[in-house]
Each structure stands twice: as C-alpha cells, then as structure tokens.
Amino acid sequence: MKYVSTRGAQNLGGFCDVLLLGLAPDGGLAMPGRIPTFGPEQIEALRGLSYPELAYAVMRPFIDDIPETDLKRLLNDTYRAEVFGHPDIAPLTALGDSGLYLLELSNGPSLAFKDMAMQFLGQVFEYVLERRGEHLNILGATSGDTGSAAEYAMLGKARVNVFMLSPHGRMSAFQQAQMFSLREPNIFNIAVEGVFDDCQDLVKAVNADAGFKERYEIGAVNSINWARVLAQAVYYFKGYFALGLPAGAEADFCVPSGNFGNVFAGYLARSMGLPIGQLVVASNENDVLHEFFTTGTYHVRPAARVAVTSSPSMDIGKASNFERYLYLITGASLGTVSGAQTLAWWQDVGEGRPVNLAGTPHWDAVRASRFVAGRSTHADRLNTIREVDAEFGRLIDPHTADGVFVARPHRRSGVPMVCLETALPIKFEDTVREAVGRSPERPTKFGGIEALERQFTVMDNDVEALKAFVAGRLDDRRRDAQG
Template identity: 75%
Template sequence: MQYVSTRGHQPLGTFTDVLLSGLAPDGGLAMPERISTFSAAELERLRELPYVELAYEVMHPFISDIPEDDLRELLRRTYRAEVFGSEDITPLTALGDSGLYLLELSNGPSLAFKDMAMQFLGHAFEYVLEREDRRVNILGATSGDTGSAAEYAMLGKERVNVFMLSPQGRMSRFQQAQMYSLDEPNIFNIAVAGVFDDCQDLVKAVNADAEFKARYDIGAVNSINWGRVLAQAVYYFKGYFALNLPAGAEADFCVPSGNFGNVFAGYLAREMGLPVGRLIVASNENSVLHEFFSGGVYHVWPAERVAVTSSPSMDIGKASNFERFLYLMADADAGQVGTWWEEVAAGRPVDLRESAHWAAVQASGFAAGRSSHADRLATIRRVDTDFGRLIDPHTADGVLVGESFKRPGVPMVCLETALPAKFAETVREAVGREPARPARFAGIEERPRHFTELPNDAEALKAFIAEKLGEWAQ
C-alpha cells in the first residue's frame, strides 16, 4: 500500500514512511491510495476475534512494509490486559435499556482514548527506528490528552524525544500535572502563550521548514499521523461486534470531537464496510464542526473566538483531520483540496452549499450537535443517577448529542473519551463528590512541574529545539 498527499497527490511512500514523517512536504496529510474493504462474509469472520487479531485484520491491508509476524508482535505488545485493564481492551457497556452504549476507550495509561493509538505508535516507532538505525524528535500539540498519551507511550524509548506544545492555562489541573510532572530526559513540555490552534500552527510551521525538519529529524504523533487514525478504526469494529447484531444491521456512533481524528477513524471503518449507519459529531461551545455539518460552510475560528470550556480537549477552532474527510468528499481530487486549503490559509471559508461535494457530505452519514456547560453538568448528573455511571464532561457531550439523534431500534454507541478523574472540578460541580482515580495518580497535582514557557513564535520554538538537540546536528 502506497500513500499520497491530500493536496497534491504527491507520492509519500509506504506506511513506515508516513508513520515518521508527519505533514507531507506540500502541507497535506497522508492518505492511502485506496481503502481496503471487507465483504459481509469477511466481517462475519472477524466478529469473534480477540482485539489483537482484530487489529491485525483491520490494519494489515494498509501496512505493506512490516512483515506479518512483526506486525502481530507489535500488536501483542500494545493491546495487553495489563495495559488496558481487561482482555476486552475496549469494553462496551449498556446504559440501562435506553439503547445507548458506552464504548470504554479510557482504561489505558493516561486515562484517555488517545492511548488506544498512541501505545501502538510507541512500539511501532521503536521498531522502525531500530530497523533503520534512526532517531526521531516528535513535535506535537495537545489540547489536553494527546500530550500525556504520547509522553507515556514514548517513556524510555531511547531513539525518541518528545517536544509537546500545550496552550498555557487551558488544560485541567490533572491534565497539566500528567504532563508537567514527568521529569524524563527525552520529554520536553512547552507551554505556549495562546490556544491549542496556535500550538497546532507552530507544529505545522516547523514542519514547513524542510531544512530544519530534516536536520533535526522532526516527526509527529498528533491526530494528523495516519498510524493513529488507522489504529483508532479498530475499536469501531470491536464496539460494533460487541453489540451482537444480526449480520448487516446498522449501529450509530456519537463521537465527541474537536480535531476530527477520532470520528474520521469511524468514517474509515464505515468505508471499509462496517455497517455504521450514522456518525454523530458532538461539539462543545467551540462548534466549528457543528457549523459545517449543519450548514455546509467550514470556517476556521480565530484564536480569540475559541472559548475556554469545561470540556477543554475540544477547545479547538481548526479541525486538522477534516482535510482528510474533504479529500474523500472530493473523490480524492487533491487539486480541489489544495484550492480549498488556500482559502482556509487566507482566512476565507470553504463553502460547499452549492456544490456537488455538499451532496456527498449529506450522503456520508454524518450529523452534528453541540452542548454547553450546563448541558454537561446535567448529563453527568443524570447518567450518574439513572445508570450509576460517572462520566467525564467530553463523554457527557457525546451522550447528550447521541441521545438527540437516537433512532428507534438502532443502537447508539457513545465513545467514552476520558475518565472523570481527569476533570474532577467539573465532575465535582455536577455530582458533589470526587471521581475515583487510580492509585498511581494520587496527589499528582502537587508534584513538581517541569516545563518551559515559550511565546507563540515559530522561530523561538525552533531555537529551543535546536538548543536541546544541538549535538545531534554535528
């Protein structure tokens, strides 16, 4: 399987090439030259597979340059009960007889769904770098959960350094503590004066400097990394099969989303043949995606418009993975995508309302809803009272929106994105008690913090990286 750029159909190589490279040289994202599909009979064969075997079946058609035995071993190392808490890896829990289900994705090391893909990336990076006798410096941006998931996945990886940007003062105390309490020689936490989108733009600016990127071996683990999208597609298959539906019966999925990576993985699963009926995007007050799916116009929000909310991991005004979706809506017309993103770069909206592409969007199975702080509190309280289940504010966004789109007789699977312990302040406001947390995180907010403050400036960031890695460039 070969990969191309969403913007120029530029050949990008194989899976391991795009795994380490981040953005394409033309600024686009990696996409496979084709999407492999499963027949109805093949889906039935997958139904009873354990998670590791299911992951292999879903992922290997897109990974032609890792031998079968090696890929199976990487997946065995990744998806273990001792890492994710159970043999199921992603348990499915019914919320009473409501027809709503929680797909539990947050039982990994950092207590967020990002672990599902990031743990695989950690092992895959190590494998490829050892094979090629290389080192890589990961440059990433986080709105809260990607950072800790990436850092936990890369701890102790001798050939990997992590430079993680986060918006100063815009994560929960727990999220900050998870990252900043790490005092490891290969982890560099950077607090940026700005919002998440500023952090994301800095990552793109550094990647756009081809000489600097090559000199310092810059790679990426953000949701733009195709390896993450591919690994996340697996749990849609697992969640669907856990419903034990008749062959071909549909299930809907509701996904809290700001960067569009998690829900795009669901669309990939749908394109591969999984009977996903509708994919519902749940937004908070930062409703860029809701605006698009409701009205056909994608307009990036400026930093000053992005609100600070109680579901902070979705405080995003620019959905990085949305480009992949529009690429498919344009029938892989990379030239069209390049034109759209020229409009985005100029601060203008992408308006599809009068185009054939809007018809493709409307036929894609997507819908969207949004919620507020008051909605989150009420939903956390109600789910706790009615079902004895405590959920975090992002998952509450998903449950609220999922309920509003529930179709009679069709299961609605709501993706749990984090454990409530990560957002204790909001959960406490909703239910009046502290959420439980694993013992290893006791008192984490009081531990010493290790991070560097930087301005929202690409040159300052490059100077920081060069200073820390200067000896590598000799």
C-alpha cells in the same frame, strides 16, 4: 500500499515512511492511495477475534511493509490487559435499556482514548527506527490528552525525543500534572501563550521548514499521523461486534470531536465496510464542525474566538483531520479524489475565508456520508453527568457528556447508539464535582499528582523561538551522547 498527500503530492512511500513523515512535503496529510474494503462475509469473519487479532485484520491491508510476524508481535505487545486494564481492551457497557452504549476507551496509562492508538505508535516507532538505525524527534500539539498519552507511550524509547506544545493555562490541573510532572531526559513540555490552534499551527510551521525538519529529524504523533487514525479505526469494529447484532445490521456512533481525528477513524471503518449508520459529531461551544454539518460552511475560528470551556480538549477552532474527510468527499462527488481541490480549499482556510459547500455536488456527498452534528453547553454537560450518574450509576467526564447529550436526540428506533468515552472523569475533577457534589475515583498511581513538582517551559507563540528551543535541546543531547 502506497500513500499520497491530500494536497496532491504522490508517492509518499509506504506505511513506515508516512509513520515518520509528519506532514507531507506539500503541507497535506498522508492518505492511502485506496481504501481497502471488506465484503459482508469478510466482515462477519472478524466477529469473535481478540483485540490484537482484530487490529491485525483491520490494519494489515494498509501496512504491507512490516513482515506479518513482526506486525502481529507489535500488536500483541500493545493490546494487553496489563496495559489497558481489561481483557477486552475496549469493553462496551449498556446504559440501561436506553439504547445508548459507552465504548470504554480510557483505561490505558494516561486515562484517555488517545492511549488506544498512542501505545501502538510507541511500539511501531521503536521497531521502525531500530530497523532503520534512525532517531526521531516528535513535535506535537495537545489540547490535553494527546500530550500525556504520547509521553507515556514514549517513555524509555531511546531513539525518540518528544517536544509537546500545549496552550498555557488551558488544560485541567490533572492534565497539566500528568505531563509536567514527568522528569524524563527525552520529554520536553512547552506551554505556549495562546490556544491549541496556535500550538497546532506552530507544529505545521516547523514541518513546513524542510531543511530544519530534515536536520533535526522531526516527526509527529498528533492525529495528523496516519498511524493514529488507522489504529483508532479498530475500536469501531470492536464496539460494533460487542453489540451482538445480526449480520449487516447498522449501529450508530456518537463521537465528541474537536480535531476530527477520532470520528474520521469511524468514517474510515465504515468506508472499509463496517455497517455504521450515522456518525454523530458532538461539539462544545467551539462548534466549527457542528456549523459545517448543519449549514455546509466550514469557517475556522481565530484564536481570539476559541472559547474556554469545561470540555477543554475540544476547545479547537480548526480541525486538522477535516482535510482528510474533504479529500475523500471529492471522490464521492466528482468520481475521483482531488488533491488540487483540497489544496484550493485549504488555501482559503489559511487566508481566513470560509469553505462553503452548500448547494454544490460536494455538499450532496457530505449529506450522503451520513454525518450529523450537535453541540452542548456547560449547563448541558453538568446536567448530563448528573443524569447519567443518577440513572445508570456511571460517572462520565465532560467530553463524554458532550457525546451523550448530543447522541440522545439522534437515536433511531431499534438502532443502538454507541457513545465513545474519551477520558476518565478524574481528569476533569472540578467539573464532575460541580455536577454531582463528589470527586470521581482516582487510580492509586495518580494519588497526589497535582502536588508534584512540574517541569515545563513557557513560550511565546513564535515559530523561530520554538525552532531555537528544539535545536538547542537536541544539539545539547548530541554533545552529551558524544561524550
């Protein structure tokens, strides 16, 4: 399998190459040259597989540059009950007889769905770097959960350093404590004066400096990394099979979404042949994606217009993975995918102009892709947390509440609606307590975490300051290694 860029660059290499690449040289995102598909009989043959076996079946068509036995070992080492707290890895729970289900994705080390892919990245990074005799310096941005998931996955990885940017003061107290209390020599936390989109833009700006990127071996773990998206596609298969539906029957999925990576993984799973019906995109007050799927206009919000909400991991005004979706949409509307078209759209986005597809063949392709969307408010989240607790005895976090709230009006008679759980409620204790009047259960290992000493650097939204910081820390580590 060879990979290309959403903006037209060809021959990015194989899976292991794009794993370490981050952004493509033209600023685009890596995509496989084709999407492998399973026929109905092949889909049915996956039913009943263990999670590592299912992961291998789904991911192997995209990964042909790792030997079969090695890839199976990496997946078996990743998806273990000891790591994810349950032998099913991603168990499915029915919410009574409502037709709604929760796909539990938050039982990993950092208590968020990002662990489902990030734990695999930790394993495969170490494998590829060891095989090549290389090192990697990960530069990432987080609105809350990616950071802690990445840092927990990279603990003790001798060939990897992590520089994680987060918006200063905009994560929950638990999220901040998870990241900033880590005192590991290969972990560097940077709190940027700005919003998540500023952090994301800084990462992209550093990646755009080819000389700096090469000299300091810069890579990525955000959902711009293809391996993240691919690993996330697996749990859609797992959730679908857990429903026990007849062969070929559809299931709908609702996904709280800010950066569009999680729900794009569902679109990938459906493109591979999984019988997913609707993909429901749940937004909070930062409703860029809701606006697009209801009007056809994608209009990025500047930092000043990104609202601070009680589901902060979705406080995003520019959805990076949306570029992958539009890239594939050009193929559905024009008969062939077009990096040139995607590049033109993203030039508009970069210059602050909206991308308006309404009334075009592209919009017809969007409608045919069966995405629908909704949005929620703080009051909606509180009410939903309260109602799910009262009706089903289940506490959910505010992002999952966004999903449940938006999912309800999109339910179809006789079709199950699977809502993706995104985090355990303890990560957003204040909001949950506001909703139900009590604190959620806290895993023992995180007792008193907010009181731990924190180690992080506050930085202006300045790419040169960021590069100087990264270079300085890496040069220091190189000198230390040389004695």
